Amino acid sequence: MKKPLKAKMTAEAFVPGHVTGFFRIHDEFEDPHLRGSTGSGFCINAGTTTRLSIRPAETTTISVVYNGSLLEAPVTDVVVSKMLEDNGVTMDVRVDYTSDLPIGTGYGASGAGALGAAITLDSLLHDEYDLYRAGRYAHYAEVVNHTGLGDIIAQTVGGLEIRLKPGAPGIGDARRISGPTGRRVVLAGSPGIETRFVLTNPETKGKINRAGERLTERLDSAPGFETFIECSRLFANSTNLMPERVADALSGLERAGFSDSSMVMLGDAVFCFCEGDAQAACRILAEHYREDEVMVTEIYYEGGALRG
Numbered sequence: 001m002k003k004p005l006k007a008k009m010t011a012e013a014f015v016p017g018h019v020t021g022f023f024r025i026h027d028e029f030e031d032p033h034l035r036g037s038t039g040s041g042f043c044i045n046a047g048t049t050t051r052l053s054i055r056p057a058e059t060t061t062i063s064v065v066y067n068g069s070l071l072e073a074p075v076t077d078v079v080v081s082k083m084l085e086d087n088g089v090t091m092d093v094r095v096d097y098t099s100d101l102p103i104g105t106g107y108g109a110s111g112a113g114a115l116g117a118a119i120t121l122d123s124l125l126h127d128e129y130d131l132y133r134a135g136r137y138a139h140y141a142e143v144v145n146h147t148g149l150g151d152i153i154a155q156t157v158g159g160l161e162i163r164l165k166p167g168a169p170g171i172g173d174a175r176r177i178s179g180p181t182g183r184r185v186v187l188a189g190s191p192g193i194e195t196r197f198v199l200t201n202p203e204t205k206g207k208i209n210r211a212g213e214r215l216t217e218r219l220d221s222a223p224g225f226e227t228f229i230e231c232s233r234l235f236a237n238s239t240n241l242m243p244e245r246v247a248d249a250l251s252g253l254e255r256a257g258f259s260d261s262s263m264v265m266l267g268d269a270v271f272c273f274c275e276g277d278a279q280a281a282c283r284i285l286a287e288h289y290r291e292d293e294v295m296v297t298e299i300y301y302e303g304g305a306l307r308g
Contacts, residue, residue, distance in 0.1 A: 005175040008055045011120035015304030016158065017101045017297075018108030018151045019187070020265040021232030024212030025149060025205050026166035030145040033136055036166030037150035038216050040177075040228055041265075043131040043158045043300040044185060046100035048109065048155055049307070050116025055126055057092040060084055066097045066113075068092075075110055078141035079117045087125050094268040100295070104191035106267020111151030115136035115304045131303070133157055136168030146200060150174075156303040160228060162219055177223040179299050180260075188285035188294045189269020192243055198266055204241075211238045225260075232262035243268050256284055 023039030062080050064073040073095070074305045095117055099108035118134035118141075135156050142148040150166040153174045154161050184239050189294050193295040219296075236242050246263050251259045251269045253274035258281050272281045278296050285294050 008053060009124045010051065010053040011123045012049065012051045012307045013116045013119040013123075013304060014047055014049050014307055015112040015116045015119070015155050016043040016045065016108075016302070017112055018043050018273050019106065019185075020150065020154075021271075022149055022212055022215050022235035022263055023163075023265060024209050024216060027149070030119055031234060032140045033078070033147065033168045033171055035143050036139070036153065036172050037212075038163045038166055040160070040162045040216070040219055040231065041150070041154055042160040042179065042228075043155060043303070044107070044187075044297045045300045046107070046295060046297040047185075047300065048097055048099035048101055048116055050113065050120050051087060051096040051098075052117060052120035052124070053094045054091040054121070060090045060093065062095070063168070064095045066098070067099060072095075074114070075114045075141045075145050075147055075300045076117050078144060078240075079114050079137050080121060083118065083121050083125065083137050084096055087235075089125070093121075100297075102190070102205040104267075105189040106165075106264040106269045107154060107187065107189070108148075108151045110145075110147040111138065111155050112304070114141050115152055115155050116194035119304055120307060131302060131305070132168075132170035136171070139168035149291055152182075152242070158303040159301040160225065162216070162223060164216070164220060165244060176301075177219075177228075178225065179301075180225045180273060181274045183260075183275055183298070185299060186272040186274055186278050186281045186285060186294065186299050187264070187269065187297065188249065188289040189264055189267050190289065190293050192268025197271075198241070204239075207239045208241075211235050211286050213241065229260050229262065236263040241266065245288050246270055249285055252284045252287065253281060256280065260282070
């Protein structure tokens, strides 16, 4: 049921970041809601808070601010404009993102922003907020912009997940599996791999899909953290996606005993799970990345949700 719209309304949501360890592309469907990816990854405490305000207007305008700076945000624009169009309303919309996530590094910043915008706007347009309904708009916007295929459904689930069927929330199948306890996650990375190129390049897609399908089946047959790490390393090594800096950083971590590490898909970035003090891993990664490109976080075991 639609909600009566007041002069101005505001809502706030938090969506965790998401790191992919391995994946298979499923883009053969005409309907973007059916496209997506299978594979596995995990959500992180570092994420994005979205504060969205709407005001009735004769025509729709959308302004987006990311960490205090105006931003051209085509994914957010698609989420908001399609939701308003489908609900038969026009609005002045302001979206304020406060985020720990650098853009273009593979930490799910695009998905966190899309889902945050969809969650908040859905709650303002309807009496009963629906995460799956919001997630379908966010997934659609990611797919048509070629910015992601599997982050949205994972960011509705939280934790360490395996994605067994592609598609938007409520269509695809993503299940939480047992993750590590008492571990910190160290991330280090910077923009480097263009998601749009990888998702649309036939040769690269072929390598990804052959490895991703095999490894998803392996994790499904033995779901758990150790298998996830093993599959992530095999995927990174077999797809030729790994930049030299990532390979050097992972070698340094391995020599120091940090074997629960792999490449972030898709990014010039590394993730490393640490027991106890994570500073030793941070020092190793600081040999390959700037200090401000190294982040310490944890697995986030909830999906995106409204706040307040």
